[in-house]
Amino acid sequence: MGLVIDIPALVANWKALGARAGSARPGAVVKADAYGLGAVRVAPALYQAGARDFFVALASEGRAIRPHLADDARIFVLSGHMEGADLTGLVPVLNSPEQFFRDRALRARGPFAIQLDSGMNRLGMEAGEWAAIRSEALAAGPQLVMSHLACADEPDHAANAQQLAAFRAMTEGVTAPRSLAATGGILLGSDYHFDLVRPGIGMYGAEPFTDAQPVVTLALPIVQTRDVRPGESVGYGYSWTATRPSRVATVAAGYADGLHRALGREGKLRLWAGERACPVIGRISMDLITVDVTDLPDVPPALEILNARQGVDALAALGGTIGYEILTSLGRRYERTYL
Numbered sequence: 001m002g003l004v005i006d007i008p009a010l011v012a013n014w015k016a017l018g019a020r021a022g023s024a025r026p027g028a029v030v031k032a033d034a035y036g037l038g039a040v041r042v043a044p045a046l047y048q049a050g051a052r053d054f055f056v057a058l059a060s061e062g063r064a065i066r067p068h069l070a071d072d073a074r075i076f077v078l079s080g081h082m083e084g085a086d087l088t089g090l091v092p093v094l095n096s097p098e099q100f101f102r103d104r105a106l107r108a109r110g111p112f113a114i115q116l117d118s119g120m121n122r123l124g125m126e127a128g129e130w131a132a133i134r135s136e137a138l139a140a141g142p143q144l145v146m147s148h149l150a151c152a153d154e155p156d157h158a159a160n161a162q163q164l165a166a167f168r169a170m171t172e173g174v175t176a177p178r179s180l181a182a183t184g185g186i187l188l189g190s191d192y193h194f195d196l197v198r199p200g201i202g203m204y205g206a207e208p209f210t211d212a213q214p215v216v217t218l219a220l221p222i223v224q225t226r227d228v229r230p231g232e233s234v235g236y237g238y239s240w241t242a243t244r245p246s247r248v249a250t251v252a253a254g255y256a257d258g259l260h261r262a263l264g265r266e267g268k269l270r271l272w273a274g275e276r277a278c279p280v281i282g283r284i285s286m287d288l289i290t291v292d293v294t295d296l297p298d299v300p301p302a303l304e305i306l307n308a309r310q311g312v313d314a315l316a317a318l319g320g321t322i323g324y325e326i327l328t329s330l331g332r333r334y335e336r337t338y339l
């Protein structure tokens with residue numbers, strides 16, 4: 001019951017993505033608490049499997065996992081050197097000349113990486129900015145020179161080759177390790193792999209790594225069941241009315257747990273009792289979801305919302321979103337079990 005996180009499956013996905021990346025070294029992106037799954041559990045498991053390069057968004061996230069990793073693990077902070085940040089034991093990924101000069105002034109001997117903008121226009125130095133500081137930056141010995149792809153989950157998108165060419169042009173002659181690919185980029189093929197790859201979502205079992213093993217299952221405990229007569233309604237707004245004698249189960253999770261109201265928008269959301277699907281009826285409320293269990297021969301103690309039949313990507317599609325958002329929204333209130 002609750003949220004079950006299959007660490008061996010996650011590690012297997014990381015290894016499978018590493019194998020797809022040829023001779024490039026696989027790092028691991030554990031930002032946003034390892035996509036909601038728990039960075040202090042996930043990062044050490046990946047370290048044990050051989051990962052040494054971890055990526056987080058914020059220095060505070062890096063500090064949270066630093067004590068759980070040995071000294072030879074590098075923790076890269078993607079937001080770089082923000083003013084006032086404590087970067088002890090971390091490697092800022094410097095995104096602008098301003099960050100570069102701030103970092104060199106304050107941590108002259110501290111390890112750093114460089115992010116270049118190859119077209120996404122989100123983070124990283126523009127070609128002109130890079131040209132101006134390139135020799136000084138390279139002389140200081142960056143741990144990594146990286147960029148990020150905007151459209152890697154669409155293999156036919158023209159931006160992929162354009163960004164690759166831009167990254168190559170900006171990093172020609174660079175001897176520091178280079179990195180361009182996240183999960184999507186790994187799957188684009190060897191041109192995109194360079195020296196280090198940065199898988200995130202694929203390890204956690206979601207698209208675009210369609211060969212991933214599922215990593216999470218989520219079973220919601222039933223609080224109460226009741227019989228409802230034809231003509232009676234269920235939930236806020238009376239949005240569902242029984243047309244037959246029905247049995248309704250109320251489970252303990254709702255939008256405050258990351259099961260957004262929008263998941264029910266088309267009336268297609270189902271919870272599962274083993275292989276039997278039970279339609280969600282009525283509106284998803286903050287802490288509760290109501291389910292039509294009339295057709296179940298026996299009502300189990302819990303119903304599944306994430307399982308082998310309805311995975312992260314299927315659930316995301318019902319809500320008009322992506323697997324990343326489903327995972328990073330998973331609530332803090334679930335009982336969590338790590339396999």
Ligand SMILES: *Cc1c(COP(=O)(O)O)cnc(C)c1O
Nearest residue numbers: 029148182183198199200201202
């Ligand atoms: C989030 C992120 C990744 C991981 O991306 P996935 O699509 O989850 O594999 C890699 N690199 C950067 C810069 C990121 O922001």
